[in-house]
């Protein structure tokens with residue numbers, strides 16, 4: 136198996152391929168699915184091997200794998216991210232959106248403000264609003280084609296009713312790996328306005344050469360008493376459907392509160408997701424992740440070069456993630472027209488920028504976590520669809 140092997144996922148109940156016609160009007164017969172953050176690669180071999188041995192054993196009863204599971208997570212964070220995680224600080228949720236929802240539910244009240252840096256991963260806004268909290272968008276500023284934060288403006292926006300700020304680190308959809316200074320500035324902002332800081336670091340293993348991800352706890356140890364960390368192997372290892380994420384809470388008081396809420400709802404991880412986590416958080420998983428990043432980096436370079444060749448289109452330089460954020464503003468087209476060209480002419484399903492909040496209006500997000508041949512085909516189609524601009 137190599138990353139180049141084309142896998143036909145159509146008709147397999149895949150959200151990415153089997154829902155795209157309904158959502159984007161792009162038929163899977165001749166369309167390319169480049170939306171939701173789900174890769175077209177088989178899960179890493181350690182997962183497949185572990186699943187095979189589970190099947191051979193054939194029993195799916197209650198499990199007692201708590202300690203080895205925690206140890207595997209601590210090992211990964213220490214060796215890959217230089218981050219010392221207290222094994223007792225780890226909670227397992229039904230994926231990370233559930234983790235975000237649980238944190239909002241536990242630590243804020245209806246009507247409280249929850250701050251995000253927009254445009255940002257769309258599920259944050261959905262969960263905040265569904266929970267009856269107020270979404271507060273602090274808009275990122277594009278400077279030299281990459282996102283930065285403007286804390287002078289954000290300070291002005293705060294009303295005193297905000298209770299939490301959510302950071303996406305690395306950033307989806309802008310692909311930024313935040314620097315030490317930027318992370319410290321976010322931490323200072325949280326402190327200044329007495330906010331809990333939730334740092335969603337699900338993309339932390341998908342970082343391209345030349346960039347280093349710094350975990351929020353390492354960047355700003357002084358705000359550990361207000362910190363909620365979210366991680367998961369789901370994006371890196373093609374196991375998002377196993378719905379397993381970790382909420383890591385270093386502060387014992389916050390941790391106690393969260394534990395109570397988890398108990399009240401009787402929430403705990405499922406064994407399949409936990410076995411998969413243990414399998415990939417291993418030396419074998421690390422080798423696979425390194426190979427994956429190299430492959431995605433190749434896709435990214437190819438895609439960026441093709442986009443740069445189309446007048447009017449601009450792809451934000453990706454420092455991390457397999458999600459390319461492409462700006463169509465300079466085409467002079469309205470949203471309906473550039474979207475129509477991508478969906479109906481190029482027959483590509485890409486996420487609409489509007490769903491990521493304020494600032495995303497002129498963008499589409501393309502998932503590059505797929506076989507090189509598909510990326511090449513997508514580039515050729517985009518070139519043709521916007522050919523009249525050349």
Ligand SMILES: Cc1ncc(COP(=O)(O)O)c(C=O)c1O
Nearest residue numbers: 172230231232256307335337380
């Ligand atoms: C920042 C971020 N958090 C969470 C998720 C999804 O997490 P899960 O599928 O575990 O709920 C995504 C998926 O794209 C994401 O980009």
